[in-house]
Amino acid sequence: MIIGVPREVKNNEHRVALTPSNVAVYTNAGHKVLVEKNAGLESGFRDEDYIKVGAIMVSGPKEAWDVDMVIKVKEPIPSEYEFFKEGLILYTYLHLAPEPTLTKALLDNKVIAIAYETIQLENGTLPLLTPMSEVAGRMSVQIGAQFLEKSKGGKGVLLGGVPGVSPGEVVIIGGGVVGTNAAKMALGLGASVTILDVSAERLRQLDDQFHGQLKTIISNPLNVRNAVKRADLLIGAVLVPGARAPKIVTDDMVKDMQTGSVIVDVAIDQGGSIETIDYITTHAEPTYVRHGVVHYAVANMPGAVSQTSTIALTNVTTQFGLDLANKGYEKAALENPGLAKGINCINGKVTLEAVADAHGYTYTNIYEEMEENQYEKTL
Numbered sequence: 001m002i003i004g005v006p007r008e009v010k011n012n013e014h015r016v017a018l019t020p021s022n023v024a025v026y027t028n029a030g031h032k033v034l035v036e037k038n039a040g041l042e043s044g045f046r047d048e049d050y051i052k053v054g055a056i057m058v059s060g061p062k063e064a065w066d067v068d069m070v071i072k073v074k075e076p077i078p079s080e081y082e083f084f085k086e087g088l089i090l091y092t093y094l095h096l097a098p099e100p101t102l103t104k105a106l107l108d109n110k111v112i113a114i115a116y117e118t119i120q121l122e123n124g125t126l127p128l129l130t131p132m133s134e135v136a137g138r139m140s141v142q143i144g145a146q147f148l149e150k151s152k153g154g155k156g157v158l159l160g161g162v163p164g165v166s167p168g169e170v171v172i173i174g175g176g177v178v179g180t181n182a183a184k185m186a187l188g189l190g191a192s193v194t195i196l197d198v199s200a201e202r203l204r205q206l207d208d209q210f211h212g213q214l215k216t217i218i219s220n221p222l223n224v225r226n227a228v229k230r231a232d233l234l235i236g237a238v239l240v241p242g243a244r245a246p247k248i249v250t251d252d253m254v255k256d257m258q259t260g261s262v263i264v265d266v267a268i269d270q271g272g273s274i275e276t277i278d279y280i281t282t283h284a285e286p287t288y289v290r291h292g293v294v295h296y297a298v299a300n301m302p303g304a305v306s307q308t309s310t311i312a313l314t315n316v317t318t319q320f321g322l323d324l325a326n327k328g329y330e331k332a333a334l335e336n337p338g339l340a341k342g343i344n345c346i347n348g349k350v351t352l353e354a355v356a357d358a359h360g361y362t363y364t365n366i367y368e369e370m371e372e373n374q375y376e377k378t379l
C-alpha cells in the first residue's frame with residue numbers, strides 16, 4: 001500500500017502522524033511511505049531521519065494525499081478537502097458529530113473515514129483517544145492556573161494557596177481519562193478538587209484511586225449548578241463516544257461564577273459542554289471573556305506539546321494502521337470489531353450511529369455495507 005503523511009496545517013498543530021520509527025514499521029512490512037517535507041520537524045524529527053528508514057520525502061500536500069491511505073493527526077480543514085477522492089482511506093482524528101461540512105465532504109467524495117477517537121475496545125475504552133486525553137487533562141490544569149493570574153485576565157488566585165490562605169477550587173465535570181489526569185495535576189498543586197460524573201461506579205473508582213483526597217458528586221443539573229458557582233477553575237471533560245458533547249453548564253450557571261474565574265472546556269472537540277462556549281479558540285488566540293469569566297476552548301490542546309504528544313499518539317495508532325495497510329480496511333475491520341467502530345463513513349454512507357444522528361443522515365451498518373461491497377466485487 002502507498003501511505004501518505006501530510007504536514008499538519010491546523011492552527012499551531014505541531015504533531016506529526018508518523019515518527020521515523022513508525023515509518024520503519026510500515027516500510028519493513030513492504031509499504032511505501034510518502035512524508036511531506038518538514039512534516040516532523042516541530043515534533044523533533046528531521047527529514048533525514050525519515051529518509052534513513054526508507055520514507056520518500058515529497059514537496060507538498062498534493063503528493064502526500066495522492067496515495068491509498070493518508071495517516072494524519074487532526075481532522076482535515078477546508079483547504080484540505082480538495083484532496084479527498086473515492087476509496088481513499090483517511091486514518092486520523094475526525095470528531096464528525098460537531099462537523100457537518102467535513103462530514104458532507106467525506107461522504108460526497110466517498111472517502112473511507114476512520115476516526116481514531118471512535119475505535120473502541122470490548123471493555124468500552126478508546127485506546128487511540130486515551131493518550132491525548134491524558135495529555136489534555138494534565139494540560140488543562142497548567143493552562144487554567146496560568147489564566148487565573150491577574151495579568152492573563154484571571155481573578156488572581158494561586159491554585160495551591162499558601163499557609164493561611166485557602167487553595168483554589170477546581171471543579172471537573174466528567175471523571176474519565178481527561179478528568180482523572182486533571183485531578184492528578186490539580187491535587188499535585190495543592191488545589192481543592194471536585195469531580196462530577198453521571199456514573200456512580202466511576203465516582204466510586206475515583207474515590208478509591210485518590211484515597212478520598214477529592215470530592216466526588218453525582219452529575220445532575222442542581223449539583224452542577226452548585227459546584228460551578230464556587231469554581232475558580234472549571235474543566236469540561238465529558239464524553240459520549242462519537243456523539244456531540246451534551247451541554248451541561250448553562251449560560252445562567254456561568255453568570256453565577258465569580259469574575260475572573262476560568263473555564264477550560266477540553267470537550268470542545270466534540271462540540272463543547274458549556275453553553276457559553278460557542279466557538280472553538282486556537283493556540284494563537286486561546287481565550288475570550290464572557291460574563292466576566294475567561295473561556296478557553298482549544299480543540300487541539302496536545303498540539304502545543306508536540307514532542308510528548310506525537311510519541312504518545314503514535315505509540316497507539318501504529319498497530320491499527322499497520323493492520324489497515326497489511327489487510328485492507330475490510331479484512332482488518334472484520335477481524336477486529338474495535339477497529340470497525342472507528343469507521344465513520346464508507347461509500348458515501350455514515351456507518352457510525354452517533355454521527356448519523358448528529359446530522360440527520362441514515363445510519364448504515366458497517367458489516368452490511370462491507371458485505372454489499374464484497375457482493376458487488378464478485379459480480
Ligand SMILES: NC(=O)C1=CN([C@@H]2O[C@H](COP(=O)(O)OP(=O)(O)OC[C@H]3O[C@@H](n4cnc5c(N)ncnc54)[C@H](O)[C@@H]3O)[C@@H](O)[C@H]2O)C=CC1
Nearest residue numbers: 132133136174176177178197198219238239267299300301
Ligand atoms: N481539546 C482537546 O485538545 C482534547 C479533547 N479531548 C476530549 O475530551 C473529552 C473527554 O475525553 P475522555 O476523558 O477521554 O473521555 P472518557 O470517556 O474517558 O470520559 C468521559 C466521562 O464523561 C462522563 N460523562 C458523560 N456524560 C456526562 C454528564 N452528563 N455529566 C457528567 N459526566 C458525564 C462519562 O461517564 C465519562 O466518565 C472528549 O471529548 C475528548 O475527545 C481529548 C483530548 C484532547
Ligand SMILES: CC(=O)C(=O)O
Nearest residue numbers: 093132269299300302
Ligand atoms: C483528541 C484530539 O482531538 C486531539 O488530540 O487533538
